[in-house]
Amino acid sequence: MNQNNNIPLSKRAVELARNNAVPIMFIIICAIFIPMAGFTPSYLINEIITRMGRNLFLVLCLLFPIMAGMGMNFAMTLGAMGAELAIILVADWQIWGIPGVVLAMILSIPFSAILGLVCGTILNMAKGREMITGYILNFFMGNGIYQMIVLYIMGSIIPIAHASIMLPRGYGIRNTVSLLNMRQCLDDLLAIRIQGVKIPVFTFILVGLFCLFIVWFRRTKLGQDMRAVGQDMEVARAAGIKVDRTRLISIMMSTVFAGIGMVIYLQNMGNLPTYTGHAQIGMFCIAALLIGGASVDKASIGNAFLGVILFHLMFIVAPNAGGFITGDSMVGEYFRVFLSYGIITVALIMYEAKKRMNKSKAGQELAQAQKEEGAR
Amino acid sequence: MSEKKDHNLNSPSKFNDEMKTMMSKRQVTELEKKQMSPLQAMIADYGVPRMIITGFLLLLFVMAPFVGVNLPMQITNIINRFSWNAVLVLAMVPMIHSGCGLNFGLPLGVICGLLGGTLSIQFGFERFGAMGSFLMALLIATPFAVVFGLGYGWLLNKIKGGEMMIATYVGLSIISFMCMMWLLLPYNSPTMVYGLSANGLRPTISLDGFYNQSLASFLRLDFAEIAASRGISLGWLEYIKIPTGSLLVFALLAVLMWAFLHTKTGTAMTAVGSNPNFARAAGINVDRIRTLSVVMSTWLGAMGILVYQQGFGFIQLYTSPNNLTMPTVSAILIGGALVNKATIGNVIIGTILFQGMVTMTPTVMNAMVHMDMSEVIRNIVSNGMILYALTRKQEGTK
Numbered sequence: 057m058n059q060n061n062n063i064p065l066s067k068r069a070v071e072l073a074r075n076n077a078v079p080i081m082f083i084i085i086c087a088i089f090i091p092m093a094g095f096t097p098s099y100l101i102n103e104i105i106t107r108m109g110r111n112l113f114l115v116l117c118l119l120f121p122i123m124a125g126m127g128m129n130f131a132m133t134l135g136a137m138g139a140e141l142a143i144i145l146v147a148d149w150q151i152w153g154i155p156g157v158v159l160a161m162i163l164s165i166p167f168s169a170i171l172g173l174v175c176g177t178i179l180n181m182a183k184g185r186e187m188i189t190g191y192i193l194n195f196f197m198g199n200g201i202y203q204m205i206v207l208y209i210m211g212s213i214i215p216i217a218h219a220s221i222m223l224p225r226g227y228g229i230r231n232t233v234s235l236l237n238m239r240q241c242l243d244d245l246l247a248i249r250i251q252g253v254k255i256p257v258f259t260f261i262l263v264g265l266f267c268l269f270i271v272w273f274r275r276t277k278l279g280q281d282m283r284a285v286g287q288d289m290e291v292a293r294a295a296g297i298k299v300d301r302t303r304l305i306s307i308m309m310s311t312v313f314a315g316i317g318m319v320i321y322l323q324n325m326g327n328l329p330t331y332t333g334h335a336q337i338g339m340f341c342i343a344a345l346l347i348g349g350a351s352v353d354k355a356s357i358g359n360a361f362l363g364v365i366l367f368h369l370m371f372i373v374a375p376n377a378g379g380f381i382t383g384d385s386m387v388g389e390y391f392r393v394f395l396s397y398g399i400i401t402v403a404l405i406m407y408e409a410k411k412r413m414n415k416s417k418a419g420q421e422l423a424q425a426q427k428e429e430g431a432r
Numbered sequence: 433m434s435e436k437k438d439h440n441l442n443s444p445s446k447f448n449d450e451m452k453t454m455m456s457k458r459q460v461t462e463l464e465k466k467q468m469s470p471l472q473a474m475i476a477d478y479g480v481p482r483m484i485i486t487g488f489l490l491l492l493f494v495m496a497p498f499v500g501v502n503l504p505m506q507i508t509n510i511i512n513r514f515s516w517n518a519v520l521v522l523a524m525v526p527m528i529h530s531g532c533g534l535n536f537g538l539p540l541g542v543i544c545g546l547l548g549g550t551l552s553i554q555f556g557f558e559r560f561g562a563m564g565s566f567l568m569a570l571l572i573a574t575p576f577a578v579v580f581g582l583g584y585g586w587l588l589n590k591i592k593g594g595e596m597m598i599a600t601y602v603g604l605s606i607i608s609f610m611c612m613m614w615l616l617l618p619y620n621s622p623t624m625v626y627g628l629s630a631n632g633l634r635p636t637i638s639l640d641g642f643y644n645q646s647l648a649s650f651l652r653l654d655f656a657e658i659a660a661s662r663g664i665s666l667g668w669l670e671y672i673k674i675p676t677g678s679l680l681v682f683a684l685l686a687v688l689m690w691a692f693l694h695t696k697t698g699t700a701m702t703a704v705g706s707n708p709n710f711a712r713a714a715g716i717n718v719d720r721i722r723t724l725s726v727v728m729s730t731w732l733g734a735m736g737i738l739v740y741q742q743g744f745g746f747i748q749l750y751t752s753p754n755n756l757t758m759p760t761v762s763a764i765l766i767g768g769a770l771v772n773k774a775t776i777g778n779v780i781i782g783t784i785l786f787q788g789m790v791t792m793t794p795t796v797m798n799a800m801v802h803m804d805m806s807e808v809i810r811n812i813v814s815n816g817m818i819l820y821a822l823t824r825k826q827e828g829t830k
Contacts, residue, residue: 178819178823181823182822182823184593185596185597185822187597188536188596188597188600188822189819189822189823191597191600192815192818192819192822193815193819195758195811195815196811196812196815196816196818196819199808199811199815200808200811200812200815200816201812203807203808203811204805204808204812207808208803208805208808382615382616384615384616384631384632386615386632387612387615387616390608390611390612390615391612393608393611394605394608394609394611394612397601397604397605397608398605398608398609400601401598401601401602401604401605404591404594404597404598404601405587405590405591405598407594408590408591408593408594408598409590409591411593411594412590412591412592412593
């Protein structure tokens with residue numbers, strides 16, 4: 057900060073605006089859309105707070121792989137799948153309320169850990185293109201393995217007792233599993249209501265604890281190792297860090313916490329869309345984090361908070377605003393999907409362009425240094 | 433590979449260098465092969481996943497008659513599906529050759545084709561007959577493909593090394609953008625728009641009366657018709673129908689592609705893909721070649737979707753272009769292509785294997801166990817194949 061003191065304020069403002077172009081753009085979009093959508097402030101605040109409780113934990117899971125330089129974890133949906141498997145089993149055993157949620161969280165850990173192990177191993181084999189591999193892996197697991205387990209193996213090999221969650225043909229799980237008896241039981245614990253706005257205090261405490269854990273984790277040996285690996289794999293290896301193992305751990309942590317986050321998400325929603333529940337999670341969480349001002353190689357807890365607020369604000373108001381502008385609410389519906397894809401695209405382009413620019417800059421510096429060396 | 437290369441080398445010293453690097457690479461692989469038994473070498477050449485898929489397909493073929501599946505009809509289906517998809521798979525080749533990786537941005541080309549198709553209907557070009565309608569659709573799609581391809585190529589040149597991820601998201605973005613556009617663009621042809629409100633296109637538009645079967649019906653070999661007209665019985669042959677026109681169009685494009693890859697520009701493209709630094713040193717404008725390859729891929733994507741539509745009989749809008757990307761990418765990989773290496777042979781073998789699996793699995797499975805797991809199997813195979821290609825350690829990848 058000190059070295060910036062002699063730079064004029066206007067220049068610093070421009071610099072600040074450039075570094076935070078994405079959040080600023082979204083603040084402007086939201087500012088335009090909110091009056092068009094015509095929602096009352098208390099409705100908006102209520103929705104935002106609900107969605108913060110629902111999504112923050114999931115978004116924060118993305119921080120670990122970014123720390124280890126593996127980019128956006130498109131395979132975080134694997135954790136969501138682990139949680140869904142756990143929830144299905146818990147729903148079948150008819151354990152409801154807080155015990156059900158806690159059991160689902162505990163049960164999701166081994167599932168997510170195994171999936172995370174597989175994912176981490178595969179990503180280690182595809183260094184340099186982790187993101188696209190993770191993206192494909194999420195289809196491979198979601199539309200392949202997960203569907204096979206839930207649609208064919210559950211009920212025929214894994215015993216499912218209750219017909220209410222089973223397809224009429226005798227095996228496979230229904231498209232929606234009702235979690236009515238589990239609905240918002242974490243959120244209602246210690247909930248406070250201020251003028252009609254419900255604040256799910258307990259969920260926020262969980263999120264807060266997770267944030268503290270992340271802050272603490274960054275300072276541990278393992279956290280430092282992860283950041284070193286993220287900076288430069290070769291240097292880290294030379295320094296005696298087990299690179300592959302560190303990367304594996306970061307993915308496994310992300311997946312396991314994503315599983316716990318997904319349980320929080322599902323208890324808030326109150327039902328489980330069995331075959332589509334996980335599909336959008338990855339995209340929405342990544343879009344939210346990027347909108348908060350994160351980039352592919354750098355993200356903070358603050359980015360996650362700001363991102364969730366802005367993204368979901370946009371998400372709530374876009375259909376109505378679209379309807380207001382074009383007279384067709386479907387346009388708004390598509391518009392918000394377009395914005396979330398578009399923002400990921402732009403962020404990825406910015407990241408790759410920057411990476412290339414740095415590389416060529418480093419090359420030029422090296423050439424310059426060599427030239428000087430030669431002149432001497 | 434090496435004999436293709438030497439056209440674009442102007443000075444003998446460069447040529448020698450290139451040959452040396454090529455030879456050393458060759459020797460290494462030869463050496464590796466010597467250490468393996470012949471069978472192992474064959475497996476390594478063919479690739480384990482491809483082996484499994486071929487074996488699976490053969491098993492399905494063998495089992496089919498025993499479980500009461502009409503095999504000739506299935507073969508007709510496979511040929512048909514091959515004729516729909518082959519051009520789309522061919523669209524992968526230029527970008528793989530120039531080192532832009534697997535074209536997950538295929539939806540961009542598909543969108544151009546959709547624009548061409550819908551505009552051809554909108555302007556009523558069916559008055560020139562089915563073939564005229566098809567050609568007009570292609571003609572309209574071409575400028576879109578060129579312009580989009582140029583932009584997309586420019587973008588991919590800015591982000592060398594991260595093409596695949598960005599291509600994926602460019603594809604997803606353009607699909608969701610066009611979802612809005614299909615609703616907002618002022619189309620008004622009654623066959624395409626929603627009945628009552630008259631704004632917004634329908635998700636599925638029938639091509640009956642437009643360019644449905646325009647290529648497929650050209651010189652079509654329909655053994656049932658032949659048998660009926662001559663009054664003879666041809667036995668199982670009667671189930672076979674060959675969409676000659678579509679196959680001819682694919683053959684034409686494939687030959688053109690093969691010929692192109694052997695021209696000076698084509699060899700330059702291969703050089704850029706296998707070693708961009710060497711290509712730059714040899715005086716090739718890498719960015720221009722890459723842009724050209726992207727334009728070609730995009731145009732072939734547009735052409736591919738039009739061929740697909742005329743076979744399938746419907747235009748599918750909104751999010752459906754999404755469902756084409758993964759099968760197409762995995763088809764060429766099943767055919768034996770690598771992330772930076774693909775041939776026309778890969779396209780043909782891959783499309784036959786993939787479409788064979790898509791056709792045979794549901795019928796045989798259903799006849800056998802009354803349990804349709806085909807979609808899950810297809811997803812596992814297609815995505816698994818892409819994963820395998822991405823995780824493979826191969827020479828020349830960044």
